[in-house]
Structures are given as structure tokens and as C-alpha cells.
Amino acid sequence: xxxxxxxxxxxxxxxxxxxxxxxxxxxxxxxxxxxxxxxxxxxxxxxxxxxxxxxxxxxxxxxxxxxxxxxxxxxxxxxxxxxxxxxxxxxxxxxxxxxxxxxxxxxxxxxxxxxxxxxxxxxxxxxxxxxxxxxxxxxxxxxxxxxxxxxxxxxxxxxxxxxxxxxxxxxxxxxxxxxxxxxxxxxxxxxxxxxxxxx
Amino acid sequence: xxxxxxxxxxxxxxxxxxxxxxxxxxxxxxxxxxxxxxxxxxxxxxxxxxxxxxxxxxxxxxxxxxxxxxxxxxxxxxxxxxxxxxxxxxxxxxxxxxxxxxxxxxxxxxxxxxxxxxxxxxxxxxxxxxxxxxxxxxxxxxxxxxxxxxxxxxxxxxxxxxxxxxxxxxxxxxxxxxxxxxxxxxxxxxxxxxxxxxxxxxxxxxxxxxxxxxxxxxxxxxxxxxxxxxxxxxxxxxxxxxxxxxxxxxxxxxxxxxxxxxxxxxxxxxxxxxxxxxxxxxxxxxxxxxxxxxxxxxxxxxx
Amino acid sequence: xxxxxxxxxxxxxxxxxxxxxxxxxxxxxxxxxxxxxxxxxxxxxxxxxxxxxxxxxxxxxxxxxxxxxxxxxxxxxxxxxxxxxxxxxxxxxxxxxxxxxxxxxxxxxxxxxxxxxxxxxxxxxxxxxxxxxxxxxxxxxxxxxxxxxxxxxxxxxxxxxxxxxxxxxxxxxxxxxxxxxxxxxxxxxxxxxxxxxxxxxxxxxxxxxxxxxxxxxxxxxxxxxxxxxxxxxxxxxxxxxxxxxxxxxxxxxxxxxxxxxxxxxxxxxxxxxxxxxxxxxxxxxxxxxxxxxxxxxxxxxxxxxxxxxxxxxxxxxxxxxxxxxxxxxxxxxxxxxxxxxxxxxxxxxxxxxxxxxxxxxxxxxxxxxxxxxxxxxxxxxxxxxxxxxxxxxxxxxxxxxxxxxxxxxxxxxxxxxxxxxxx
Ligand code: NA
Ligand code: NA
Numbered sequence: 001x002x003x004x005x006x007x008x009x010x011x012x013x014x015x016x017x018x019x020x021x022x023x024x025x026x027x028x029x030x031x032x033x034x035x036x037x038x039x040x041x042x043x044x045x046x047x048x049x050x051x052x053x054x055x056x057x058x059x060x061x062x063x064x065x066x067x068x069x070x071x072x073x074x075x076x077x078x079x080x081x082x083x084x085x086x087x088x089x090x091x092x093x094x095x096x097x098x099x100x101x102x103x104x105x106x107x108x109x110x111x112x113x114x115x116x117x118x119x120x121x122x123x124x125x126x127x128x129x130x131x132x133x134x135x136x137x138x139x140x141x142x143x144x145x146x147x148x149x150x151x152x153x154x155x156x157x158x159x160x161x162x163x164x165x166x167x168x169x170x171x172x173x174x175x176x177x178x179x180x181x182x183x184x185x186x187x188x189x190x191x192x193x194x195x196x197x198x199x
Numbered sequence: 200x201x202x203x204x205x206x207x208x209x210x211x212x213x214x215x216x217x218x219x220x221x222x223x224x225x226x227x228x229x230x231x232x233x234x235x236x237x238x239x240x241x242x243x244x245x246x247x248x249x250x251x252x253x254x255x256x257x258x259x260x261x262x263x264x265x266x267x268x269x270x271x272x273x274x275x276x277x278x279x280x281x282x283x284x285x286x287x288x289x290x291x292x293x294x295x296x297x298x299x300x301x302x303x304x305x306x307x308x309x310x311x312x313x314x315x316x317x318x319x320x321x322x323x324x325x326x327x328x329x330x331x332x333x334x335x336x337x338x339x340x341x342x343x344x345x346x347x348x349x350x351x352x353x354x355x356x357x358x359x360x361x362x363x364x365x366x367x368x369x370x371x372x373x374x375x376x377x378x379x380x381x382x383x384x385x386x387x388x389x390x391x392x393x394x395x396x397x398x399x400x401x402x403x404x405x406x407x408x409x410x411x412x413x414x415x416x417x418x419x420x421x422x423x424x425x426x427x428x429x430x431x432x433x434x435x436x437x438x439x440x441x442x443x444x445x446x447x448x449x450x451x452x453x454x455x456x457x458x459x460x461x462x463x464x465x466x467x468x469x470x471x472x473x474x475x476x477x478x479x480x481x482x483x484x485x486x487x488x489x490x491x492x493x494x495x496x497x498x499x500x501x502x
Numbered sequence: 503x504x505x506x507x508x509x510x511x512x513x514x515x516x517x518x519x520x521x522x523x524x525x526x527x528x529x530x531x532x533x534x535x536x537x538x539x540x541x542x543x544x545x546x547x548x549x550x551x552x553x554x555x556x557x558x559x560x561x562x563x564x565x566x567x568x569x570x571x572x573x574x575x576x577x578x579x580x581x582x583x584x585x586x587x588x589x590x591x592x593x594x595x596x597x598x599x600x601x602x603x604x605x606x607x608x609x610x611x612x613x614x615x616x617x618x619x620x621x622x623x624x625x626x627x628x629x630x631x632x633x634x635x636x637x638x639x640x641x642x643x644x645x646x647x648x649x650x651x652x653x654x655x656x657x658x659x660x661x662x663x664x665x666x667x668x669x670x671x672x673x674x675x676x677x678x679x680x681x682x683x684x685x686x687x688x689x690x691x692x693x694x695x696x697x698x699x700x701x702x703x704x705x706x707x708x709x710x711x712x713x714x715x716x717x718x719x720x721x722x723x724x725x726x727x728x729x730x731x732x733x734x735x736x737x738x739x740x741x742x743x744x745x746x747x748x749x750x751x752x753x754x755x756x757x758x759x760x761x762x763x764x765x766x767x768x769x770x771x772x773x774x775x776x777x778x779x780x781x782x783x784x785x786x787x788x789x790x791x792x793x794x795x796x797x798x799x800x801x802x803x804x805x806x807x808x809x810x811x812x813x814x815x816x817x818x819x820x821x822x823x824x825x826x827x828x829x830x831x832x833x834x835x836x837x838x839x840x841x842x843x844x845x846x847x848x849x850x851x852x853x854x855x856x857x858x859x860x861x862x863x864x865x866x867x868x869x870x871x872x873x874x875x876x877x878x879x880x881x882x883x884x885x886x887x888x889x890x891x892x893x894x895x896x897x898x899x900x901x902x903x904x905x906x907x908x909x910x911x912x913x914x915x916x917x918x919x920x921x922x923x924x925x
Contacts, residue, residue: 069556079773092873095515
């Protein structure tokens with residue numbers, strides 16, 4: 001097990017990354033995700049620091065803990081998307097590492113397909129969860145929840161006074177970003193397979 | 200068929216014990232057609248997620264505190280108002296009244312079917328340092344649940360309501376990060392909070408209501424005969440929980456009085472005008488509150 | 503069965519562990535036919551992270567980054583070294599001792615490994631220790647965090663089992679000390695066998711200089727203790743207080759860091775935290791799906807049908823828990839297991855809930871450094887760049903010692919209960 005440089009395993013991603021549009025998008029998005037994650041961590045840090053000071057003065061922020069926790073969840077998913085692009089998720093690399101070279105690219109492609117399949121499914125589940133077409137097509141969001149038993153648009157945070165929706169939005173965003181990263185990895189590995197065959 | 204019932208309290212809590220017995224009776228009476236599996240301790244998620252899963256029909260039954268419902272609708276928050284009722288038996292009768300009936304009618308809008316109301320112990324105040332008057336509560340950091348009825352009480356008393364997750368409370372209280380907490384006698388005793396307490400205000404100031412509910416979506420799919428059995432058993436068990444707490448309160452109080460921590464009985468007058476102001480404030484927040492106050496007054500012998 | 507095989511297959515193919523757990527949860531939903539769960543799946547995944555205790559993770563990772571950037575770790579290790587007589591394997595004992603001190607500050611293995619991996623491993627490597635061995639000792643030392651109070655895990659158990667958290671803390675002390683002593687013995691043996699370097703000879707002036715230089719750095723652990731015990735901050739928030747101090751010291755006292763170093767530290771902490779947090783979110787969603795299918799209760803029923811003896815029950819349970827700890831982190835595992843097994847343990851076998859809790863928590867803690875799902879293992883691996891397989895192999899003797907202590911506790915419950923009675 002180790003951090004890996006491909007969705008599948010280390011040492012499988014040989015050579016320079018081709019400068020296709022998809023590859024560029026992949027890298028740009030990863031950069032943005034990383035910066036956004038760092039920004040959210042900074043926000044959590046600031047909220048908690050301010051809260052410690054204000055509590056000592058006898059005026060704590062009631063919403064500080066909830067805000068910090070929700071921002072942490074958002075940071076985790078954005079950062080996880082970046083980690084996917086950069087191959088930093090923990091994986092068991094015993095088998096891919098032990099395979100003979102010609103079998104590695106096909107295995108990597110299989111893994112890429114599973115990852116892509118997972119995130120497409122997650123994106124679809126998020127679509128069903130937010131159900132935007134029916135929700136905004138209904139008379140009112142209240143009416144929509146009553147007929148669909150889906151209360152996503154009613155749920156509020158406990159202390160922030162915000163709709164929970166704003167934080168949950170990170171899930172579809174995470175799914176879509178990860179789909180892009182998974183597609184880019186798939187394309188990369190297919191290209192490698194072709195190059196391997198040509199040799 | 201298997202049905203699933205969830206609650207956030209652990210298996211040792213009275214609600215979970217009651218649910219276990221009730222599930223057994225329902226299984227017997229329906230000859231196994233309704234087999235309720237229990238998931239205590241929030242195993243299937245905290246209350247917000249329990250509610251969401253009841254709405255989709257993944258979960259079938261639950262014992263819910265007012266936290267999530269009051270957060271969505273002030274009308275549910277009024278049940279936790281201070282000094283509605285003096286004790287558990289009176290609270291039990293109030294929960295069988297017209298106000299809760301009106302609340303039951305609002306439940307379909309949350310995807311729920313109400314099956315009864317119960318409670319756990321009355322709210323008390325556990326403090327690090329002794330206070331003589333309610334004025335001395337001013338500026339104190341008091342741990343509360345993060346929902347409007349509890350926050351409003353402490354803001355009104357010029358204290359600083361400090362919501363904090365339950366696992367953090369023991370340390371926060373031991374180190375003085377909070378000066379006190381609003382909690383029941385059961386928690387004070389079971390979680391050893393009294394060990395760091397300078398005084399326990401035996402205020403009995405509010406009830407802690409619980410709603411027994413079914414998923415609206417799943418309820419509609421249960422055969423009418425079984426529905427009747429389930430409704431009967433839920434009603435019987437919620438009544439039993441109220442009865443049980445009437446006894447448990449005395450038990451926990453006796454335990455705590457044996458610890459050497461001063462347990463001081465205080466009443467509504469002790470808290471001064473803040474209670475009246477709270478009631479006035481909530482009349483504006485919920486159209487049902489006025490009626491609830493009248494109902495409560497009719498149950499309480501006037502002093 | 504299908505589900506177990508698909509999990510193994512996905513893991514072996516090299517799919518990230520987090521994604522394997524999340525994907526298998528989906529497969530399980532499809533196989534079990536409870537398709538209604540799909541409607542809750544994304545929300546459950548998000549909800550798996552809505553936990554205040556989890557905040558400690560990114561914040562202590564961040565503290566580690568700042569302590570590292572500001573040159574603070576280096577001086578603390580120098581201090582620990584200056585305090586120790588010349589000894590074979592001295593730095594390894596310093597590492598363990600520092601971990602013991604950290605454990606009485608922190609309640610989370612991952613947070614502790616994050617800091618100690620940065621503090622101890624580079625120093626040990628410089629002194630001539632193999633990096634993998636240094637990393638393994640650091641990871642093992644991290645196991646002390648949730649055993650020596652305060653402990654995140656004991657708190658969670660106390661809340662779920664409704665036993666006094668204070669008594670859980672007291673009950674953890676003796677087992678923690680036993681494990682510490684066991685690890686010390688193991689290091690003594692390793693020091694001989696692997697020929698660990700001796701600590702270098704230091705003059706009195708050198709020792710004094712190390713002490714003086716380390717004084718500002720020592721304010722950081724001190725700030726954690728003061729802010730928690732003084733009631734200014736929760737353990738989570740204490741990481742923020744300590745981080746602010748670390749930044750100030752790094753900027754103005756040691757001057758090893760500039761304002762420009764702050765953002766890269768945030769990026770790096772965000773990256774490390776996200777990987778671990780996403781793994782937790784996936785583990786939670788997995789736990790939710792198998793709990794929904796009532797798998798834990800079925801296992802409990804099966805287990806309690808096997809024996810009438812409490813000791814045998816605990817032994818069997820511990821074998822099972824070793825397996826659970828392999829694939830799951832302690833917090834989701836505790837949430838899953840306690841409600842199922844506690845009634846069996848106390849009701850059927852008459853076990854003391856405190857004793858039971860300590861055994862449970864100790865065992866599941868070991869899982870933090872076992873593959874395939876071991877947040878502590880991967881954190882240590884990520885920070886020290888030692889392959890996790892290698893780390894896991896080196897950790898085997900430490901795990902064996904810790905498990906031996908667990909066996910002792912199973913046979914002699916007094917190890918956990920005596921101190922609480924005596925106090
Ligand atoms: Na600790
Ligand atoms: Na593990």
C-alpha cells in the first residue's frame with residue numbers, strides 16, 4: 001500500500017502527461033480544488049480561533065462549531081477530488097506492482113472504469129437527491145416535499161440559520177469533478193496501452 | 200416482514216428498553232408479520248438523518264426528540280418551554296392534550312405519522328460554582344442543546360448558552376470551559392457530571408418531549424389490522440415511559456442527594472421575570488403557545 | 503459473500519480503499535434489494551463527517567505543518583535528547599517517551615502520529631536509524647494516544663454505553679502504562695538486535711544550549727495543556743491555539759518561517775486531511791449499509807451461541823474485533839459494535855461495562871495501524887514516505903505486545919477496575 005501516482009498504482013504512469021484539453025482541465029481543476037480546500041481549512045481555523053477568544057470574553061459564537069464541521073466536510077470532499085487527480089488516495093498496490101508490465105495498463109484501465117462508474121453513479125444519486133427539475137417545476141418547494149417526501153429544500157442547519165443545501169451542494173460538485181479526473185485518468189491509461197502495443 | 204426503528208439514545212436508556220419490549224409484543228400480536236429491528240445509539244445516523252430516512256421510507260419507526268422538528272417549526276419548540284408543568288405526571292397529561300393533537304396533524308408535512316408522545320427526565324441545571332440567585336447566572340456559559348427553546352431561555356437569563364456535542368461536555372465542564380449545563384438527573388448521574396459540580400439546581404424547569412412516529416410513506420403500506428395493533432402498542436408504551444420516568448426521577452434524585460453535592464430545589468419564582476418574558480416572546484413565535492399555556496394551567500393546581 | 507469478494511477484488515486491483523468501501527456499499531445496496539437506501543446515500547456520506555470530534559484531525563495535521571515549518575520540532579527533539587543519558591537506542595526511547603507525554607495531551611492516534619512523525623522520524627534518521635524502523639516506532643507510540651487519557655474513543659464509548667467517562671479514563675491508565683512498558687522492552691530488544699545507534703556524547707554546554715533553544719518550542723505543548731486544563735479551549739480548539747503560537751514562534755523567535763510559508767502549510771494540511779476524512783466518510787457509509795442489513799446483530803447472536811464462558815466470549819470477540827479493526831477505524835467500529843455487543847456482554851455474560859469498554863477500545867485501537875484500512879498506518883506512511891506494507895510488517899511485534907496486554911486484561915479484569923476502585 002502506498003500513495004499512488006495513478007488511479008491504480010505507482011510506476012504505472014510513465015512518461016510526460018500529454019497536453020490534451022482533458023489533461024489540462026484535469027490539472028487545472030485539481031489546482032483549484034486544492035486551493036479551495038486550503039481556503040476552507042483556513043476558514044475553519046479562523047472561526048475556531050475567533051470563537052476561543054470570544055468565549056473567553058463571555059460571548060461565544062453559537063454557530064462556530066456547526067460551521068466548522070460543515071466546512072470540514074466540504075473541504076474533505078473537494079480535497080478528495082484533488083487527491084484523486086493526483087493519485088494520493090491510499091490503495092493496496094501489491095498486485096499491480098507484482099504484475100508483468102503488459103498486464104498493468106489493462107488493470108489500470110479496469111480500475112479507472114470502476115472509479116468512473118462509481119462517480120457517475122454518485123452524480124446520478126445526487127441528481128435524484130436534489131431532483132431539481134421536479135422540485136423547481138412544482139408549485140412551491142413545500143408542495144414538492146409533500147408530494148415527493150424529499151425534504152432536502154426544507155432542511156436547515158441548527159445554529160447557522162442557513163439552508164443545509166448550500167453545504168450539501170459539495171456532493172454533486174465532488175461527483176462531477178471526480179468524473180472529470182477519472183475520465184482523464186482513463187484516457188491517459190488507454191493511451192499508454194496503445195503506446196505499449198505499438199512498441 | 201422486518202421493520203426498522205431508530206433512536207439516538209443508547210440501549211441502556213429507558214426509551215430503548217421500552218422499544219425492545221414493545222417490539223416483542225408487536226411481533227407476538229401480529230404473529231411475526233411486523234418484526235421491528237431496533238437501532239439505538241444513532242447507529243443509522245443522527246436525528247437529522249433518521250428523519251430523512253423516515254421520509255424516504257428507508258426507516259419505518261423512530262423515537263424522536265424535539266431537536267430536528269423544533270428547528271423546522273417553532274410550534275414543536277413550545278413543548279420545551281420553561282415551567283409549563285411541575286412534574287412528570289402532569290407533563291404526561293399535557294402530552295395527551297389538544298396541543299399535541301394539533302402537532303400530530305402537522306406531522307404528515309414532515310413525512311411522519313405520529314404514534315404517541317412521551318418524555319425523558321425534567322431539565323435541571325448543574326453548575327460548577329454555587330449561585331444564590333438567578334441574577335448570579337448572568338454571564339455564565341451554560342451548555343444547552345442547539346435549538347431555539349433552550350437557547351432562548353438562557354439568553355433571557357443573561358447567561359451565555361453554549362451548545363456543544365455531548366462527548367465534549369464532560370471535559371468542558373471539568374475544566375471550566377463551561378460553567379454549567381442544562382440536563383436531566385439521569386444524565387447528571389449516569390455521566391458523572393455531578394463529580395465536577397458545585398451545585399445542582401433541582402429546577403424541574405422544562406420537560407423533554409419525545410415523539411414516537413412512523414414513516415408516513417411506510418405506514419400507508421401496512422395492513423389496517425396490523426396498523427391498529429402497532430398504534431395500540433405504541434400508545435401503551437409511550438404511556439409506560441411517562442410512568443417509568445415518574446419513578447426514575449425520584450431514584451436519580453436520591454442517588455444525587457447521596458453524593459454530597461448540594462441539590463437545591465428552586466421554582467419558577469426563583470428565576471424571576473425571565474420566565475414570564477420567555478412566555479410572552481413565544482406567544483409571538485407560535486400561535487399554539489397560548490393554548491398550550493391554558494391547557495397546562497388547567498392541569499396544574501394553582502398555588 | 504458476493505460483497506466480501508468484490509471488496510477483496512477491488513482492493514487487490516489497486517482501487518483506493520476509500521472508493522472500494524464506498525463502491526461496495528453501493529453493491530451491497532443493489533444485492534440486498536433495499537434500493538430505497540440509494541436516496542440517502544449521498545447524504546449519509548456527507549453526514550459521516552458531521553462530527554465535532556473529527557475536526558481534531560485537520561487541525562492537528564495543520565499544527566504539525568506549522569511546528570515543522572517553524573523549526574520547532576527539531577528543537578523539541580534536541581531537548582528530549584539532552585535530557586537523556588548516553589544509551590543504545592536512546593532516540594527510540596525518546597520517541598516513545600515523547601509519545602507518552604503527547605498521549606496525555608491528545609486523544610487521537612492520527613493527530614499524534616501526524617505531529618510525532620514530523621518531530622521524531624527525521625531526527626532519528628539523521629542519527630542513523632533506518633527510516634522504516636523509526637516510522638514504525640512512531641506509529642506504535644501513536645497507539646498510546648487513545649489509551650492514556652484523555653481519549654476520544656473512551657469518550658465515545660462512555661456516551662454510547664452510558665458509563666461514566668471519568669471512570670473510563672482512570673481504567674485506561676494501567677493498561678496504557680503496561681503497553682508503554684511492553685513497547686520499551688521491545689525497543690530494548692530491537693536496540694540489541696538491530697544495533698541501534700547510541701545517543702551521541704554531549705557536553706554540559708551543549709545540553710544547556712539545547713535546553714535554552716527549546717524553551718520557546720516547549721511553550722507549544724504547554725499551550726495545549728494550559729488551554730485545555732484552564733478551560734479556554736476544547737482539545738480540538740487547543741490545536742488552533744497551539745498553531746497560532748507555533749506561527750508566532752516560527753516567524754519571530756526562530757525566524758525559520760515567513761508569512762509566505764503559511765499558505766503552503768494550509769494546502770499541505772488540506773491535502774493530508776482530505777484523504778483521511780474521505781476514507782472515514784466512506785467507512786461510515788459502509789457501516790451504515792451493513793448496519794441497516796442487520797449484519798452486526800446477526801454476528802452477535804451467532805457469537806453468543808458459541809460459549810457460556812465470559813472469558814471465552816471475550817477471546818472470541820477479540821478475534822472478531824481484530825478482523826473488524828483491520829477493515830474499519832475505531833470510531834465507526836465503536837458506533838457499530840457497542841450497541842450490539844454491550845447488551846450481550848453485560849446481560850448474558852455478566853461482564854463489567856468499563857472492563858468491556860477498555861478491552862473493546864484497546865483492540866479496535868490496534869486496527870488504526872493494521873492494513874487494509876488503518877488511518878494511523880497511512881498517516882505515518884504518507885508523512886514518512888515509508889511504504890505501508892513495510893510499516894505494517896515492522897509493527898507486528900508491537901501489535902503482538904499490545905495484544906498480549908489485552909489478553910492479560912481479559913483474564914484479569916482487575917487491571918482496569920482496581921485503580922477506579924482505589925481512587
Ligand atoms: Na490521550
Ligand atoms: Na485497520
